[in-house]
Amino acid sequence: MADFDYDLFVIGGGSGGVRAARTAAATGARVALAEESRMGGTCVIRGCVPKKLMVFASDYADLAEDAKAYGWDAEIGTFDWPRFRGKLHAELDRLEKVYRSMLEKSDVEVFDSRARLADAHSVELADGVRKTAKHILIATGGHPFRPDMPCADLGLVSNDLFLMEELPKNVLIIGGGYIACEFACILNGLGVDVTLYHRGGQILRGFDEEARGLVAEMIADSGVSIHTGTNIVEMKLADEVDVETGTISNSDAALGAPAKNDSTSLGENPKSETRQKAGKRIWVKSTTGREGTFDHVIFATGRRPSTADMGLEDVGVELGRSGEIVVDEYSQSTVPSIYAIGDVTSRLELTPVAIREGMAFVETVFKGNRTPVDHELVPSAVFTRPELGTIGLTEEEASERGEIEVYCTSFRPMRQAFIDKPARTLLKLIVDRETRVILGCHIVADEAGEMIQLVGIAVKAGMTKEQFDRTCAVHPTISEEIVTMREPVRAG
Numbered sequence: 113m114a115d116f117d118y119d120l121f122v123i124g125g126g127s128g129g130v131r132a133a134r135t136a137a138a139t140g141a142r143v144a145l146a147e148e149s150r151m152g153g154t155c156v157i158r159g160c161v162p163k164k165l166m167v168f169a170s171d172y173a174d175l176a177e178d179a180k181a182y183g184w185d186a187e188i189g190t191f192d193w194p195r196f197r198g199k200l201h202a203e204l205d206r207l208e209k210v211y212r213s214m215l216e217k218s219d220v221e222v223f224d225s226r227a228r229l230a231d232a233h234s235v236e237l238a239d240g241v242r243k244t245a246k247h248i249l250i251a252t253g254g255h256p257f258r259p260d261m262p263c264a265d266l267g268l269v270s271n272d273l274f275l276m277e278e279l280p281k282n283v284l285i286i287g288g289g290y291i292a293c294e295f296a297c298i299l300n301g302l303g304v305d306v307t308l309y310h311r312g313g314q315i316l317r318g319f320d321e322e323a324r325g326l327v328a329e330m331i332a333d334s335g336v337s338i339h340t341g342t343n344i345v346e347m348k349l350a351d352e353v354d355v356e357t358g359t360i361s362n363s364d365a366a367l368g369a370p371a372k373n374d375s376t377s378l379g380e381n382p383k384s385e386t387r388q389k390a391g392k393r394i395w396v397k398s399t400t401g402r403e404g405t406f407d408h409v410i411f412a413t414g415r416r417p418s419t420a421d422m423g424l425e426d427v428g429v430e431l432g433r434s435g436e437i438v439v440d441e442y443s444q445s446t447v448p449s450i451y452a453i454g455d456v457t458s459r460l461e462l463t464p465v466a467i468r469e470g471m472a473f474v475e476t477v478f479k480g481n482r483t484p485v486d487h488e489l490v491p492s493a494v495f496t497r498p499e500l501g502t503i504g505l506t507e508e509e510a511s512e513r514g515e516i517e518v519y520c521t522s523f524r525p526m527r528q529a530f531i532d533k534p535a536r537t538l539l540k541l542i543v544d545r546e547t548r549v550i551l552g553c554h555i556v557a558d559e560a561g562e563m564i565q566l567v568g569i570a571v572k573a574g575m576t577k578e579q580f581d582r583t584c585a586v587h588p589t590i591s592e593e594i595v596t597m598r599e600p601v602r603a604g
């Protein structure tokens with residue numbers, strides 16, 4: 113057997129990579145990990161964690177209004193973004209240290225460096241040093257991308273939103289997925305005037321129709337201006353648009369060479385930064401002919417796997433159409449010594465899934481217990497206001513597969529009804545008519561993320577509608593309706 117420097121070399125220090133490195137090291141394996149940016153990856157540094165803290169921050173203005181309606185003498189004042197941002201980054205620094213110290217305590221050797229493949233068993237660090245390993249695990253995640261259009265690099269992507277110096281007065285968000293909808297609600301809650309252009313007929317494609325319909329309605333009711341069937345066709349620096357003549361000068365010349373539309377995983381966008389520092393706004397034209405000027409245009413148009421310039425193809429690792437690493441159910445790539453987990457494989461782009469993929473990889477490779485990753489019935493939540501929690505099939509998917517019953521209720525929650533607030537909530541179960549098994553559950557409510565985590569256990573366990581019904585309600589709660597819906601609203 114060849115004498116390798118390590119048993120495992122992990123490239124990428126995000127949630128999946130760190131977990132895999134630690135659990136592999138716990139088996140006695142010699143493990144190294146390289147990370148070019150900050151330890152913690154997308155989830156901790158520029159995704160789930162800072163996003164959720166912003167969700168919390170964005171709630172308070174509304175809560176203060178509710179408090180007043182409940183009889184409190186409450187005035188909230190204005191939101192101090194720099195103060196919050198300072199606290200936010202201090203927290204991210206703390207978490208990064210926690211990740212680093214977990215690796216140190218696990219005896220994982222850390223390289224703060226970019227790493228690329230040199231051959232099937234070697235990686236090359238940025239300084240040219242090569243390290244060999246019996247197994248290499250790619251966990252480099254993904255990064256936001258901008259559509260291919262002139263001046264797209266004037267806009268921001270999600271990575272940039274945590275770094276803004278000032279809170280904008282108004283923004284245009286492009287996209288209708290998770291990130292677009294979550295940030296529309298966050299920024300709106302913080303007092304920013306938000307417009308959202310989505311090219312499709314309804315936001316949140318892929319989610320249950322009724323559930324996404326209610327979320328869209330509630331987001332619009334909260335003050336976000338949603339334009340469906342609308343996309344951006346043109347954008348320029350606002351002061352280059354001569355409104356009288358319609359003449360547009362060249363913004364690339366004004367701000368230097370264009371940056372790549374495919375943003376790096378670090379979210380660096382020097383051109384956008386220069387623009388912000390110069391206080392320049394952006395003029396935009398839509399496919400529907402609508403013109404507008406915004407402090408920021410935010411592209412929430414999806415994410416791509418971070419596989420560029422990694423030497424993957426050179427060593428024979430097959431990539432899919434979007435650049436994702438093609439892997440089998442054990443996360444093994446087309447090169448037997450090279451595995452990949454997390455967003456870089458474009459399977460299910462969720463942190464807990466990446467962590468599970470990392471642990472299954474360690475079971476398979478270091479514990480001799482071949483463990484495929486289970487991607488079925490994974491609960492998830494969109495942290496909009498209200499939240500959308502979901503697991504399993506949508507009504508549309510389920511009805512195409514067989515005969516179903518749909519149990520659904522929508523009502524005004526007690527908390528908001530009391531103060532006459534036009535909030536609504538929705539709980540929905542999709543049931544297999546023959547086996548009675550719950551195929552899907554969709555919840556639109558405050559804290560739906562918390563609810564779907566718990567209901568998810570029962571759905572994943574394959575419970576039937578009748579088993580749900582045998583559980584007594586907890587009264588008065590929103591979620592009690594999940595066990596009190598007696599009659600189907602329809603069958604399909």
Ligand code: NDP
Binds near residue numbers: 311
């Ligand atoms: P999504 O794939 O969810 O959404 C991308 C959106 O951009 C879609 O509405 C899509 O439209 C639109 N779009 C794509 N290309 C263009 C284009 N050229 N012009 C205009 N619109 C375009 O990506 P996100 O970046 O929001 O999120 C990526 C993934 O990250 C999610 O799928 C999810 O797995 C994960 N995530 C999870 C979160 C959570 O668990 N709460 C939070 C954030 C992200 P269309 O629908 O028509 O394709």
